[in-house]
Amino acid sequence: MFDKAIAKLAKEASMLAYTPYSHFPVGAALVTSEKEVIQGCNIENASFGLSNCAERTAVFKAISSGYRNFDAIYIYGDTKEPISPCGACRQVLAEFCEEEMPVYLLSKDLEVKETTIAGLLPYHFKRSNLSTNV
Numbered sequence: 001m002f003d004k005a006i007a008k009l010a011k012e013a014s015m016l017a018y019t020p021y022s023h024f025p026v027g028a029a030l031v032t033s034e035k036e037v038i039q040g041c042n043i044e045n046a047s048f049g050l051s052n053c054a055e056r057t058a059v060f061k062a063i064s065s066g067y068r069n070f071d072a073i074y075i076y077g078d079t080k081e082p083i084s085p086c087g088a089c090r091q092v093l094a095e096f097c098e099e100e101m102p103v104y105l106l107s108k109d110l111e112v113k114e115t116t117i118a119g120l121l122p123y124h125f126k127r128s129n130l131s132t133n134v
């Protein structure tokens with residue numbers, strides 16, 4: 001269920017973004033099954049392709065802190081319409097989150113578009129697709 005306080009934490013996370021190249025701050029708030037909120041921001045690099053999006057920062061922070069199960073993610077962009085995550089982030093989220101997990105996409109004014117992991121990336125490549133079936 002959408003929680004405005006967590007949406008504000010996603011916006012707050014964007015304030016720490018390192019964006020000297022795009023000047024486009026993004027924030028994410030990933031809710032763990034323990035109800036912890038892990039924030040992330042985008043972190044750019046002079047070698048542009050090495051930039052890391054807010055969503056992946058939040059996922060990598062959470063995984064490297066020992067969390068493995070997630071209830072929701074909120075993603076905030078300083079945008080007119082609710083932000084739309086890039087393909088790389090959709091694939092990384094699909095690795096760790098259930099297909100039906102709620103995803104709340106937020107605009108500058110905290111207008112919300114609700115979707116799911118499967119809604120963001122239907123028919124995604126997954127572990128069970130590997131021939132080794134690990």
Ligand SMILES: O=c1ccn([C@H]2C[C@H](O)[C@@H](CO)O2)c(=O)[nH]1
Nearest residue numbers: 022024026042053054084085086
């Ligand atoms: O959902 C998104 C979309 C874009 N960005 C970042 C990547 C780059 O730093 C900047 C411009 O693309 O915004 C994110 O962090 N998340």
Ligand SMILES: [Zn+2]
Nearest residue numbers: 053085086089
């Ligand atoms: Zn991304």
